Amino acid sequence: MNIFYTSIIYIVTIILLGLSFMKDKKKTFLALKKAWKMFKTVLPQFLAILLLVGLILAVFQKETIQKVIGTESGVIGMIISSLIGTISLIPVLIAFPIASELFQNGAGLMQITVFISTLTTVGFVTLPLESRYLSKKVAFLRNIFAFLFSFVVSFIMGVILI
Amino acid sequence: MREIIKKHKFLFVVLIIDLAVLIVFPYKGRESIVFTGKNLINFLYILPPIFICIGLLDIWVERETMIKIMGEKSGIRGVLVSFMFGVLTAVPLYALLPVAGMLLKKGSKISNVLIFICSCTSIRIPLLLFEGSSMGWKFTATRFVVNIFVVLITAYLIDTILTDKNKDMIYENANKL
Numbered sequence: 221m222n223i224f225y226t227s228i229i230y231i232v233t234i235i236l237l238g239l240s241f242m243k244d245k246k247k248t249f250l251a252l253k254k255a256w257k258m259f260k261t262v263l264p265q266f267l268a269i270l271l272l273v274g275l276i277l278a279v280f281q282k283e284t285i286q287k288v289i290g291t292e293s294g295v296i297g298m299i300i301s302s303l304i305g306t307i308s309l310i311p312v313l314i315a316f317p318i319a320s321e322l323f324q325n326g327a328g329l330m331q332i333t334v335f336i337s338t339l340t341t342v343g344f345v346t347l348p349l350e351s352r353y354l355s356k357k358v359a360f361l362r363n364i365f366a367f368l369f370s371f372v373v374s375f376i377m378g379v380i381l382i
Numbered sequence: 383m384r385e386i387i388k389k390h391k392f393l394f395v396v397l398i399i400d401l402a403v404l405i406v407f408p409y410k411g412r413e414s415i416v417f418t419g420k421n422l423i424n425f426l427y428i429l430p431p432i433f434i435c436i437g438l439l440d441i442w443v444e445r446e447t448m449i450k451i452m453g454e455k456s457g458i459r460g461v462l463v464s465f466m467f468g469v470l471t472a473v474p475l476y477a478l479l480p481v482a483g484m485l486l487k488k489g490s491k492i493s494n495v496l497i498f499i500c501s502c503t504s505i506r507i508p509l510l511l512f513e514g515s516s517m518g519w520k521f522t523a524t525r526f527v528v529n530i531f532v533v534l535i536t537a538y539l540i541d542t543i544l545t546d547k548n549k550d551m552i553y554e555n556a557n558k559l
Contacts, residue, residue, distance in 0.1 A: 225472045225508055226428055233431035236438055247441050255437030258480060258559060259429065266425060268393040269476060271400050274418030278403075278410045309474075312509055320516035333525065341503045343475050348392045350475075353483040353559075354495075355552045361543060362496065365536045366503070373528050380524050 265349050272345045273309045280308055282318060289322055289331050301331045302370060305338030309345050312336075329381060330374040337370035425476075432477050436484045448488035456491065464494040465533070468501030472508040475499075486556035492549055493541035500533040 240248045285308075289301045310318075319332050342363050343350065350359035387394050404411030452460045471478070478499060485495050505526060514522040544552075 226431075229428070229431045229473070233434050237434060240438055240442065248438075251437035251441040252434065253437075254440055255433040258436060259433045262480065264390040264393045266429075266476065268390075268396045270418050270421050270425060271393075271396045271414075273421055274414040274416075275396075275400060275403060277417040278414035309476075312506075312512075316513055316516040323517065329521075333521075336525075337504070341500070346476050346479070349479055353479045353556075354486075354499075355548065355555060357544065357548055358492075358496075358540060358552065361540045362499070362536065365539060366500070369532045369536060373525065373532060376528050377521070377524055381520060 301335040333374035341366035452490035496537035
C-alpha cells in the first residue's frame, strides 16, 4: 500500500524531471542543486525526529497502545488516547489496522476516533520542523486547534454514529 | 563546535536522551535504534522525490503564477485548489512541511497554505479506501465530511489570529529557504 503511493510519487517526479531536462538542462541542474541544499539544511532535524520516533515506538508498542485505548473508557480514555496520538508518529497504514482491531474488540468509537485524529493531525515530534517552516506561532496554533478539534470531531462522530 | 551544537540543539538533546536510554535500559535502547533504522529507510525512500519536486517548483513556477493560483486575491478558487492539492497528496506531515514552505515562498496566501496542510493531514483521499476497509464506510464518510469543516475553520481561525506583523515574518522566513 505504502510502496504503491510512493511509487506514484516517484513516477511523477521522474516525468517532471525528464520534461524539465528536455526544456532546459541548466535550469534542471539548478533545481536539483536547490533541492539538495534544502534537504541538507533540514536533515539534522529529520534525524532528530527519527531518533525520537524510535524511542517513542520502543516505549509504546502496539500491545501497550491496545491495552491503554482498549481498556480505558469515557473522557479519561479519550484524553489518554489523544495524548498517545499526539506524541506518536505511527504511519496511518499501521494505525488503521490497530484501530480496527480495537474497535472489533469493543473499544469505544470516540476513543478510537480521537486517537486517529490526533495521530494524523497533531505532531509533537515534528513541532520544531513545523516551526521552522511556518513560524512558532502558526505551528503551535495549528497543533492546539488540531488537538481540540480532534475531540470535537469524535464527539460529533459519537452523536451521529452511536 | 559550540555553534554546531547551538544550531542543532534539538538533535543533540535527542541524541543525549537516546544514549542515556541505551545505557540505562539497554534492551529498550537497542529496540529504539532498530525502529529508527527502519524509519530511516522509509524517510530516505519518500523524501528525495519530494525535495526534487520542490526544487523544480522553485525553478519553473513563476511567483506571479503562484500568486494568481493561491495568493492573496485567489478567492474561492484558491481555497479549492489548496484543498484539492492537499487531499490528493498522501505524504506524512514531515514531508509536507518543506512543500508548504515553498508555497509560501512563491507567494501563496497563508490561509491557503494552512488549508493545504490541514486537509492533507486529516483527509487523504488515497488513504480513504484503506480507512474504509478497516474502519467501515459509515465511519469513514462521516469523518470525511466533518473534517472538511474542521479544516476550513482551523485555517480561518489561525489566519484571523495572526497579525500582519506575524504574516510578514512568515513570508520573510520562507524567502530564506
